[in-house]
Amino acid sequence: MKGLMITGDYSQFMKEFEMARTLFSSQGLDVDFVDYNDIEVVAMDRFDGHVRIRGEMVDCPDFVFIMTTEERDTYQLKAVLRMFETLGVPCINTYDAVEKAGDKLYSFQIAKQAVPELKIPDTMLVGENTTIDSIEERIGFPLVMKVMHGYQGRGVCLVEDRDELKSILDMLTAAPFGDQVLVQRAIPSSKGRDLRVVVGAGELVYAFVRHNDKDFKSNLHQGGYIEPYQPPQELIDQSIRLADAFGLKTGSIDYLFGEEEGEFYLCEVNSVPGISYVFKAQKEGDEELVRRFFSMPRKILHREGLI
Numbered sequence: 001m002k003g004l005m006i007t008g009d010y011s012q013f014m015k016e017f018e019m020a021r022t023l024f025s026s027q028g029l030d031v032d033f034v035d036y037n038d039i040e041v042v043a044m045d046r047f048d049g050h051v052r053i054r055g056e057m058v059d060c061p062d063f064v065f066i067m068t069t070e071e072r073d074t075y076q077l078k079a080v081l082r083m084f085e086t087l088g089v090p091c092i093n094t095y096d097a098v099e100k101a102g103d104k105l106y107s108f109q110i111a112k113q114a115v116p117e118l119k120i121p122d123t124m125l126v127g128e129n130t131t132i133d134s135i136e137e138r139i140g141f142p143l144v145m146k147v148m149h150g151y152q153g154r155g156v157c158l159v160e161d162r163d164e165l166k167s168i169l170d171m172l173t174a175a176p177f178g179d180q181v182l183v184q185r186a187i188p189s190s191k192g193r194d195l196r197v198v199v200g201a202g203e204l205v206y207a208f209v210r211h212n213d214k215d216f217k218s219n220l221h222q223g224g225y226i227e228p229y230q231p232p233q234e235l236i237d238q239s240i241r242l243a244d245a246f247g248l249k250t251g252s253i254d255y256l257f258g259e260e261e262g263e264f265y266l267c268e269v270n271s272v273p274g275i276s277y278v279f280k281a282q283k284e285g286d287e288e289l290v291r292r293f294f295s296m297p298r299k300i301l302h303r304e305g306l307i
Contacts, residue, residue, distance in 0.1 A: 005020075006080065007036070036080045097249075121187055189258055195208075
C-alpha cells in the first residue's frame with residue numbers, strides 16, 4: 001500500500017524520517033513524507049486519480065496519516081485532509097475527529113458524556129458579558145487561562161487572583177483577538193507535570209510524564225523533560241474509550257495529577273500525538289518504543305479492514 005505521512009516542515013528530521021521510511025517498507029507500506037503546504041488542494045469537475053504534490057502529478061495515495069511537526073490548526077492542513085476524504089482516501093485521523101479534539105471546550109463535554117467517571121477541571125468560556133465575579137464563583141482562584149486552539153503550551157497562563165485576571169481581560173478586550181478564551185480551575189497538585197497516554201489501534205502505544213521544574217506548564221517546548229511511565233490499566237482503558245468517543249484511530253490523552261494517588265484529571269485530547277518523544281527514544285536507542293510507534297499505522301489499517 002502507498003501512503004502519505006502528512007507533516008509540517010520536516011527538514012530538521014530528515015534522518016529520523018528516512019529511518020521511519022525503512023521501518024514502514026519492512027511492513028509492506030510504501031510511505032512518503034510530505035509537508036502539507038506542498039500539496040495542491042483543488043475541487044475538480046472530473047477527478048483523474050492524481051493529485052499534485054511538490055509540483056508533480058502523482059497517484060492518489062491508499063491512505064493518509066497525519067504526523068505534523070508544527071502548527072496544526074491551519075486552513076491548508078484542514079483543506080488537504082478534507083480533499084483526501086472526499087476523494088475516498090482513508091485518513092488517520094478524519095477531519096471530524098481532528099476538529100472535535102481541537103476544540104478544548106467541546107472536547108471536555110464529549111469526554112464527560114462518553115466517560116462519566118472521568119474527572120475534569122471546571123472550565124468556562126469567557127464571553128463579552130462574562131464577569132470577574134462569575135468566574136470567581138464558578139471557577140475560583142488560582143485558575144488557568146488558555147486560548148481555545150493553543151498548542152505546545154502556547155497561549156496558556158496561570159492567574160493567581162482577581163487583579164491579575166482583570167489586567168489580562170482588559171488587554172484581551174482592548175484589541176481584536178482571533179480566538180476564544182477559556183478559564184479553568186487550576187490543579188495545583190499537577191503543577192509542572194502531566195501525563196501523556198498515547199493510544200492507537202485500540203491499545204496503549206506508550207506513555208510518559210512531562211516535568212518542568214521552572215514553569216507550571218510541562219510541555220517540552222516550554223523547557224520540560226520527560227520520563228517513561230506505566231499507567232494503571234484502568235487509565236489505559238479509559239484513554240482507549242476516550243479515543244473511540246472522538247473517532248480517533250490514534251491520538252494522545254493528557255492528564256493532570258490529582259492530590260490522591262491514582263487520581264487523574266483530563267487535561268486535553270490530541271488528534272496528533274506528537275513525535276518528539278519518539279525521536280528522543282530513537283536517539284537513546286529505545287528500539288522497542290520506536291518499533292511500537294511506527295507499527296501503529298499498519299495495525300490501524302488492519303483494524304479498519306483496509307489491508
